[in-house]
Amino acid sequence: MNYFPDEVIDHVFDFVTSNRDRNVISLVCKSWYRIERLSRQRVFIGNCYAISPERLIARFPGVRSLTLKGKPHFADFNLVPPDWGGFVYPWIDALARSKVNLEELRLKRMVVTDDGLELISRSFVNFKSLVLVSCEGFTTDGLAAIAANCRFLRELDLQENEVEDHRGQWLNCFPDSCTSLVSLNFACLKGDINLAALERLVARSPYLKSLRLSRAVPLDTLQKILVRAPQLVDLGVGSFVHDPDSETYNKLVTAIEKCKSMRSLSGFLEVSAYCLPAIYPICSGLTSLNLSYAPGIPGSELTKLIRHCRKLQRLWILDCIGDKGLGVVASSCKELQELRVFPSDPYGVGNAAVTEEGLVAISRGCPKLNSLLYFCQQMTNAALKIVAQNCPNFIRFRLCILEPTKPDSSTNQPLDEGFGAIVQSCKGVRRLSLSGLLTDQVFNYIGTFAEQLEMLSIAFAGDNDKGMLYVLNGCKKIRKLEIRDCPFGNIALLTDVGKYETMRSLWMSSCDITLGGCKTLAKKMPRLNVEIINENNEMEDCIDDEQKVERMYLYRTLVGPRKDAPEHVWTL
Amino acid sequence: RTRRGDLNTDLRLGLSIVSPDAQKDNWIGPSVSKQREQRQDWPPIKSLLRTTLAVAGKADTNVHNVHNNDNSDRRRTSLFVKVYMEGVPIGRKLDLLTLHNYDDLISTLAHMFTTSITCPNGDRADHAKSLHVLTYEDREGDWMMVGDVPWEMFMTTVKRLKITRADRC
Numbered sequence: 001m002n003y004f005p006d007e008v009i010d011h012v013f014d015f016v017t018s019n020r021d022r023n024v025i026s027l028v029c030k031s032w033y034r035i036e037r038l039s040r041q042r043v044f045i046g047n048c049y050a051i052s053p054e055r056l057i058a059r060f061p062g063v064r065s066l067t068l069k070g071k072p073h074f075a076d077f078n079l080v081p082p083d084w085g086g087f088v089y090p091w092i093d094a095l096a097r098s099k100v101n102l103e104e105l106r107l108k109r110m111v112v113t114d115d116g117l118e119l120i121s122r123s124f125v126n127f128k129s130l131v132l133v134s135c136e137g138f139t140t141d142g143l144a145a146i147a148a149n150c151r152f153l154r155e156l157d158l159q160e161n162e163v164e165d166h167r168g169q170w171l172n173c174f175p176d177s178c179t180s181l182v183s184l185n186f187a188c189l190k191g192d193i194n195l196a197a198l199e200r201l202v203a204r205s206p207y208l209k210s211l212r213l214s215r216a217v218p219l220d221t222l223q224k225i226l227v228r229a230p231q232l233v234d235l236g237v238g239s240f241v242h243d244p245d246s247e248t249y250n251k252l253v254t255a256i257e258k259c260k261s262m263r264s265l266s267g268f269l270e271v272s273a274y275c276l277p278a279i280y281p282i283c284s285g286l287t288s289l290n291l292s293y294a295p296g297i298p299g300s301e302l303t304k305l306i307r308h309c310r311k312l313q314r315l316w317i318l319d320c321i322g323d324k325g326l327g328v329v330a331s332s333c334k335e336l337q338e339l340r341v342f343p344s345d346p347y348g349v350g351n352a353a354v355t356e357e358g359l360v361a362i363s364r365g366c367p368k369l370n371s372l373l374y375f376c377q378q379m380t381n382a383a384l385k386i387v388a389q390n391c392p393n394f395i396r397f398r399l400c401i402l403e404p405t406k407p408d409s410s411t412n413q414p415l416d417e418g419f420g421a422i423v424q425s426c427k428g429v430r431r432l433s434l435s436g437l438l439t440d441q442v443f444n445y446i447g448t449f450a451e452q453l454e455m456l457s458i459a460f461a462g463d464n465d466k467g468m469l470y471v472l473n474g475c476k477k478i479r480k481l482e483i484r485d486c487p488f489g490n491i492a493l494l495t496d497v498g499k500y501e502t503m504r505s506l507w508m509s510s511c512d513i514t515l516g517g518c519k520t521l522a523k524k525m526p527r528l529n530v531e532i533i534n535e536n537n538e539m540e541d542c543i544d545d546e547q548k549v550e551r552m553y554l555y556r557t558l559v560g561p562r563k564d565a566p567e568h569v570w571t572l
Numbered sequence: 573r574t575r576r577g578d579l580n581t582d583l584r585l586g587l588s589i590v591s592p593d594a595q596k597d598n599w600i601g602p603s604v605s606k607q608r609e610q611r612q613d614w615p616p617i618k619s620l621l622r623t624t625l626a627v628a629g630k631a632d633t634n635v636h637n638v639h640n641n642d643n644s645d646r647r648r649t650s651l652f653v654k655v656y657m658e659g660v661p662i663g664r665k666l667d668l669l670t671l672h673n674y675d676d677l678i679s680t681l682a683h684m685f686t687t688s689i690t691c692p693n694g695d696r697a698d699h700a701k702s703l704h705v706l707t708y709e710d711r712e713g714d715w716m717m718v719g720d721v722p723w724e725m726f727m728t729t730v731k732r733l734k735i736t737r738a739d740r741c
Contacts, residue, residue, distance in 0.1 A: 077612075077614070077616045077617070078619065079613055162620075188620060241725070241729065243721050243725070270728075273724065274724070292621065293624050295624065295625055295628035295629075296628060342617060342621060343615055343625075344625060345629070346615050346617060346625060347611070375615060375617075400616060402615050459616075
């Protein structure tokens with residue numbers, strides 16, 4: 001099979017960067033498997049319990065960058081008890097013991113401890129990049145260890161984590177010799193920041209391209225930082241409140257005007273609308289704008305701002321922009337590819353919400369749209385059909401009507417036809433989230449047309465088991481299926497048990513599956529972990545097979561049941 | 573049909589559902605169901621965003637009310653701050669959301685405390701000899717003279733008010 005020496009093949013493999021391609025390459029023959037595994041540097045593990053750290057290291061001893069994901073997606077919405085699992089310490093420990101030359105660690109929905117962070121900082125001499133998304137379990141003490149010990153740190157990116165603030169001086173812990181920072185994001189931190197230390201750090205970081213500040217960083221510090229770092233490409237603003245007639249504000253305006261490389265803006269965690277005009281000069285260059293954490297900006301100001309952002313490709317915003325505001329987006333942002341509209345008033349029925357009108361306007365004005373997350377007051381089949389026709393390129397389509405099981409607001413019919421139109425028109429759709437009143441018919445459409453679908457999220461939908469079976473039978477590429485509050489039971493669960501080994505995971509909560517059904521599944525499929533997740537105050541003496549299961553999470557694994565599950569999580 | 577789990581029970585109550593099959597029929601709506609206020613799992617947004625919006629809803633509403641003239645539906649009904657007058661140990665509470673500008677504020681307080689108060693903005697020749705001036709504590713903990721910044725900005729940063737004697741300022 002090999003006409004070339006190993007070194008040549010190895011060199012060729014260097015050009016193959018996508019993990020999917022590399023996985024395929026390693027299946028060709030034994031020697032390609034061997035060459036590939038020794039040369040692999042970036043490893044992605046979508047479920048930390050599918051494999052063990054020891055086996056990872058055995059296969060890929062040269063791993064430099066590791067991505068790990070822990071808790072199931074619905075953990076974001078408080079559906080998973082906090083101590084369920086997803087601990088990263090054993091991974092760090094194993095990598096440290098095996099003297100792996102780890103340079104980058106990217107974690108999502110995992111439990112990270114200060115001990116773990118400290119171990120990273122002491123074990124991996126060349127450690128360069130730490131990215132934590134939706135993680136928890138650590139404090140600013142752990143960050144201090146990273147800052148102090150990682151001599152070549154380039155990236156510290158904390159996205160939406162729950163971090164306990166110990167009022168330490170973690171920013172002070174970056175030594176004076178640390179000048180390698182390229183990306184620093186601490187927007188999610190809640191405590192005070194040593195502003196002088198921050199200014200000094202920025203001043204000695206000439207390569208800094210991305211900086212996202214927390215709410216504790218006031219406008220005058222921002223001004224000083226921008227003077228030092230006009231080369232910034234990505235900025236997250238902390239506090240943006242000041243007297244617009246002051247000298248500080250004028251200095252800020254001047255500093256911002258010099259930031260000619262700015263392409264991405266976010267934050268505004270605390271904001272006064274009067275200060276917003278200061279950023280107008282850089283709006284024309286922006287490709288990404290995230291104002292989803294800025295409820296302090298009223299809809300009218302959002303609209304004014306967006307008119308200046310004609311090159312926007314990604315926009316994350318709150319629904320206080322309104323349908324009219326989305327109309328302005330549609331006419332101003334012709335390059336828009338990704339739009340996310342979040343609910344500014346999650347529990348109310350205020351005027352702030354958007355409707356199908358806004359979405360239709362966007363679809364008419366933004367032909368390049370391929371990714372959508374839209375929280376809205378109401379939707380109609382007619383609108384979805386128009387959207388499907390205008391935007392056939394959707395890769396991700398997530399619609400959340402705030403009121404569950406709400407029908408088409410003009411016809412009172414289920415929204416089956418509308419979503420059906422989407423999957424029929426958007427042949428490349430990979431991720432879909434449904435909402436509103438839906439019958440089994442929508443799943444028939446999905447099973448028939450959504451050939452590229454990889455992830456599907458369903459809530460309060462369907463009539464009976466047929467719905468779920470349409471999806472399991474029809475969607476050949478489905479990897480993640482998450483279902484809550486749907487009338488799917490054991491028949492749907494057990495009809496095609498082999499299917500689950502072709503998927504990463506299945507989540508079902510508040511459905512009609514029983515303990516007996518789950519036990520049957522677990523028995524038939526030893527290479528699946530079938531977990532029953534209870535709240536930790538729900539221990540019952542009598543465990544009845546007929547009892548409906550509140551939460552079930554199953555996933556394929558090569559390493560059997562995990563040993564770190566808490567008492568109230570049973571692996572069958 | 574037994575159901576375990578508080579989350580699920582809350583949802584059913586919130587939906588006012590009596591039987592599992594009626595899941596589609598009996599959704600009454602958020603204005604009726606108080607249970608919905610406590611929901612942590614719907615709508616599906618991240619916890620960090622949820623808490624950010626909850627905090628914002630308590631503090632910054634008046635900015636919305638000023639700019640969105642068509643929005644008569646207030647999300648929050650009050651923004652009470654404490655008001656003290658120098659020399660008077662017992663304070664009062666005032667709902668700033670009932671006021672629209674500094675003039676409103678001054679006249680309401682003057683009435684509440686039966687005195688005359690000076691405010692730096694505007695020409696108030698007739699108040700030049702007022703007994704008191706109005707100050708406020710801002711988010712940074714500093715005591716400032718009321719009236720220097722735009723009303724909307726004031727609303728986002730005021731924590732409490734103090735009516736001090738004019739000869740002290």
